[in-house]
Amino acid sequence: MMQELLQYLFGGITNGAIYAVIALGFSTLYSATDLINFAQGEFVMLGALLLVTLWLNLGLPLPLAFVLVVLAVGLAGIIFERLAIRTVSKPDPIVLVIITVGASIFLRGLGMVGWGRDPLAIPSFFKLDSIEIAGAYLLPQSLFIVITVTILVAALTFFYKKTLTGKAMSACAINKKAASLLGIGTERMTLMAFALATGLGAVAGVMIAPITMATYDMGSMLGLKGFCAAMLGGLGSLWGALIGGLLLGIAEALGVGFVSSGLKDAIAFLLLLLILYIRPTGILGAKSSHRF
Amino acid sequence: MKNSGSNENSLLRIENASISFGGVKAVRDVSFEVQKGAIQALIGPNGAGKTTLFNLITGVFPLDSGHIYFQGQDAAKRKNFQRVSMGIARTFQNVELFTGMTVLENVMVGQHVRTKTGFLGAIARLPKSRREEAEIREKAMHWLKFVGLDHAADSRAGDLAFGWQRSVEIARALASEPQLLLLDEPAAGLNANETGQLGDLMRQIRDLGVTLLLVEHDMSLTMEISDRIVVLDQGAKLSEGAPREVQADEKVIAAYLGT
Amino acid sequence: MNENWFDAMKQSWKKGLAFFVFAGVIFFAGLFLDNYFYQQQLTFIGIFTLLAVGLNMLMGYAGQISLGHAAFYGIGAYTTGALTVHLGWSPWASLPCALAASGIIAYIVGKPTLKLSGYYLGMGTLGFGMIMHVLFREWGSITGGPNGLVGIPSLSLWGIDLSTGRNYLWVVWGCVLITFFICDRLVNSRVGRALRAIHFSEQAASAVGVDTAKAKLQVFVFSAIIAALAGFLYAHLVMFISPGSFNFLVSVKLVAMVVIGGMASIWGALLGSTLLTMLPEWLHAFSDYEMVIYGGILMGVMIFLPQGLTRGVLDIYEKFRIERKQPAKD
Numbered sequence A: 001m002m003q004e005l006l007q008y009l010f011g012g013i014t015n016g017a018i019y020a021v022i023a024l025g026f027s028t029l030y031s032a033t034d035l036i037n038f039a040q041g042e043f044v045m046l047g048a049l050l051l052v053t054l055w056l057n058l059g060l061p062l063p064l065a066f067v068l069v070v071l072a073v074g075l076a077g078i079i080f081e082r083l084a085i086r087t088v089s090k091p092d093p094i095v096l097v098i099i100t101v102g103a104s105i106f107l108r109g110l111g112m113v114g115w116g117r118d119p120l121a122i123p124s125f126f127k128l129d130s131i132e133i134a135g136a137y138l139l140p141q142s143l144f145i146v147i148t149v150t151i152l153v154a155a156l157t158f159f160y161k162k163t164l165t166g167k168a169m170s171a172c173a174i175n176k177k178a179a180s181l182l183g184i185g186t187e188r189m190t191l192m193a194f195a196l197a198t199g200l201g202a203v204a205g206v207m208i209a210p211i212t213m214a215t216y217d218m219g220s221m222l223g224l225k226g227f228c229a230a231m232l233g234g235l236g237s238l239w240g241a242l243i244g245g246l247l248l249g250i251a252e253a254l255g256v257g258f259v260s261s262g263l264k265d266a267i268a269f270l271l272l273l274l275i276l277y278i279r280p281t282g283i284l285g286a287k288s289s290h291r292f
Numbered sequence B: 001m002k003n004s005g006s007n008e009n010s011l012l013r014i015e016n017a018s019i020s021f022g023g024v025k026a027v028r029d030v031s032f033e034v035q036k037g038a039i040q041a042l043i044g045p046n047g048a049g050k051t052t053l054f055n056l057i058t059g060v061f062p063l064d065s066g067h068i069y070f071q072g073q074d075a076a077k078r079k080n081f082q083r084v085s086m087g088i089a090r091t092f093q094n095v096e097l098f099t100g101m102t103v104l105e106n107v108m109v110g111q112h113v114r115t116k117t118g119f120l121g122a123i124a125r126l127p128k129s130r131r132e133e134a135e136i137r138e139k140a141m142h143w144l145k146f147v148g149l150d151h152a153a154d155s156r157a158g159d160l161a162f163g164w165q166r167s168v169e170i171a172r173a174l175a176s177e178p179q180l181l182l183l184d185e186p187a188a189g190l191n192a193n194e195t196g197q198l199g200d201l202m203r204q205i206r207d208l209g210v211t212l213l214l215v216e217h218d219m220s221l222t223m224e225i226s227d228r229i230v231v232l233d234q235g236a237k238l239s240e241g242a243p244r245e246v247q248a249d250e251k252v253i254a255a256y257l258g259t
Numbered sequence C: 001m002n003e004n005w006f007d008a009m010k011q012s013w014k015k016g017l018a019f020f021v022f023a024g025v026i027f028f029a030g031l032f033l034d035n036y037f038y039q040q041q042l043t044f045i046g047i048f049t050l051l052a053v054g055l056n057m058l059m060g061y062a063g064q065i066s067l068g069h070a071a072f073y074g075i076g077a078y079t080t081g082a083l084t085v086h087l088g089w090s091p092w093a094s095l096p097c098a099l100a101a102s103g104i105i106a107y108i109v110g111k112p113t114l115k116l117s118g119y120y121l122g123m124g125t126l127g128f129g130m131i132m133h134v135l136f137r138e139w140g141s142i143t144g145g146p147n148g149l150v151g152i153p154s155l156s157l158w159g160i161d162l163s164t165g166r167n168y169l170w171v172v173w174g175c176v177l178i179t180f181f182i183c184d185r186l187v188n189s190r191v192g193r194a195l196r197a198i199h200f201s202e203q204a205a206s207a208v209g210v211d212t213a214k215a216k217l218q219v220f221v222f223s224a225i226i227a228a229l230a231g232f233l234y235a236h237l238v239m240f241i242s243p244g245s246f247n248f249l250v251s252v253k254l255v256a257m258v259v260i261g262g263m264a265s266i267w268g269a270l271l272g273s274t275l276l277t278m279l280p281e282w283l284h285a286f287s288d289y290e291m292v293i294y295g296g297i298l299m300g301v302m303i304f305l306p307q308g309l310t311r312g313v314l315d316i317y318e319k320f321r322i323e324r325k326q327p328a329k330d
């Protein structure tokens, strides 16, 4: 029983860490631009599929492939912003939702055309055995994911708190007008936020590929769950993304383990509704009061 | 109900109203009355809490503490839309029209609380609802004429010049047949000519038996038109009295000069 | 005053004519269209038009987004499916149950959800849609699980078999016509004005005395009931339903129909549902590129014509006319 629980926990934390990375993407974008990108999951998918090409097909060394994938997907994010977001003449939420959903279908189509319909297997990054802890097994890949995510959150926190660009980005988030008065180019910040968010998506895609395999349609569910995680922790909060992701991953794992595997996909959304009804600003989000 | 101290003529009575946002005490312990049939002004420097007080009276925010009585009834217990049927109407500092609807439709919506047709009634469109619809239209036209905008009835509200939008908002508020009309800086953005017309309009509204409480920065208009003035500063009531008394009050002068 | 009355008469006369012509077109389309495939295609368009018109009341008029509307479509379909298949009910007995089930669930879900706005409302409704989809998939004993529910009876009334291509087309489009009529009356009434007012400024709407929470809930329930009607018609048309017909992508498609056709226009919803129902058919030729093109079109329309095709094309026409007039004036 203990052993089982621990095993579920390991699985949950691994998935949760992935959700957390995707949630980080949502949060960085939302806090800089007030935008929710429904195509975020598709950038995760692009990350995973590009890894197949660069690492397995072209035989680049893994670390190099990893970096190139993230850069390439970040670039795709920039192109996306330029072509599909900046050109919008009427940026209503409804319009932006449809554009980003359209983008997600578009990208999924690209994934299918480029890499085919069949799932592609990716070997684990480490040729190590699983680590045994109290009878439960922990994949080295999982450990890698959790460590990477923690580093990412810390690095992003540093970026926002300590670097000039980061501070400028959070200034943008707080008040666009004020930021532009201070001479901070909101356009450039938006572009950077897109690059950062989609790049984070790619990181998630690369890390999860060995666990789930890579297909053109892997992104939509991951994207939505990443969003649930971001909402749980508090949209716009970095540590919130981490907490939300882990919470969601663990809740799913326990739900699947002890209730039923069919319910897996419902859990994220039940939690989402719960948080929306009780505390729409999320666990770590600040309480907002709208003004008239 | 404790009703001591208020006389027959009091329409609105605010007792020790307070609200704070986070750390900001936007309104602190404010008490005053508005007499039936009066034109009363609420003035104060920027950020004094005037709009917030309007929001408290109309029920946008709940009071942190204090009471609001309207015609002797406890208004604070009612939701914002219920206060409109009690007889409180308002306009907004940053004009809030239904921009995509016609001017006439805007004023028609204003009659919402005085009319009845519901979901099923609208679908069935029985003679009763038809009659009501015709009445709504007629009355809306009447109020538009009252503010001098009947010629613009079919324009999109958002397309109107700013000054006219203000008038539409007043017509819309009047359409709810209020006892008390709250006007939040009605003269802001108007030229001298328009401001003069606004003054006349406010007197006409008063002559209809509607009591007016207005927030206004245009001092010559305020002094000329008001029967009584309440001065707020940093959320608290600073002074109250007839225009001349308030003008002579040193505290008020100091607050406005920023010392 | 008299002039106004006259104008109103002229307006309603025009509208009546439009409805009449529309009804005529449907009648003759049914009469002269002999190809079963086309009949069915047109019937599907009708079902999606129902969905789009209902959703348009919520989104286009009241300004409240729903990314989970397929759930109500599914509730309608599965309720009638389960009652007719498992309990052997007549479809006509299950119809009110399907509509009521959807309305009641909409009421319960809408109450807390409609307090949200913007993206949060979108996500709340999306979450609800996802949960319902999982329920359709996992509640096997009632819904038949992922494989779907087989053996739903076709419709017949007073001995007339409604399931022929032609008859069903008329049934579905008859429902569309009635719904159009109802929606048109709603929009141009005290209730409809209040809904539109909420769209433009919720704050001002409540300041003139509209109980915004109640109005939003009413229209949410209304559109859920229409979606359930569409679900009912769908279930008895194809006689087999599975969860895939009611998933997130269908919800998105419905939103896209409303937005692409043009919000706050009943005819726009008709245009949107026609285009988006036909589009996949036309795109079949592109096989693997279907998704790329579909996504590209969605983005393109929203980027360049965010008001939707009806308004967008009208605007372009207006501009063109003004530009042509301008030189003459100078």
Ligand SMILES: Nc1ncnc2c1ncn2[C@@H]1O[C@H](COP(=O)(O)OP(=O)(O)OP(=O)(O)O)[C@@H](O)[C@H]1O
Pocket: A289, A290, A291, A292, B021, B024, B025, B026, B044, B045, B046, B047, B048, B049, B050, B051, B052, B053, B093
């Ligand atoms: N919803 C809110 N959330 C947070 N703070 C608020 C809110 N509404 C008002 N405040 C604060 O309350 C104070 C009073 O604001 P209010 O708008 O009532 O002032 P005002 O007297 O109307 O000023 P003005 O003349 O500029 O309109 C301000 O400090 C403002 O920042």
Ligand SMILES: [Mg+2]
Pocket: B050, B051, B052, B093
């Ligand atoms: Mg103010």
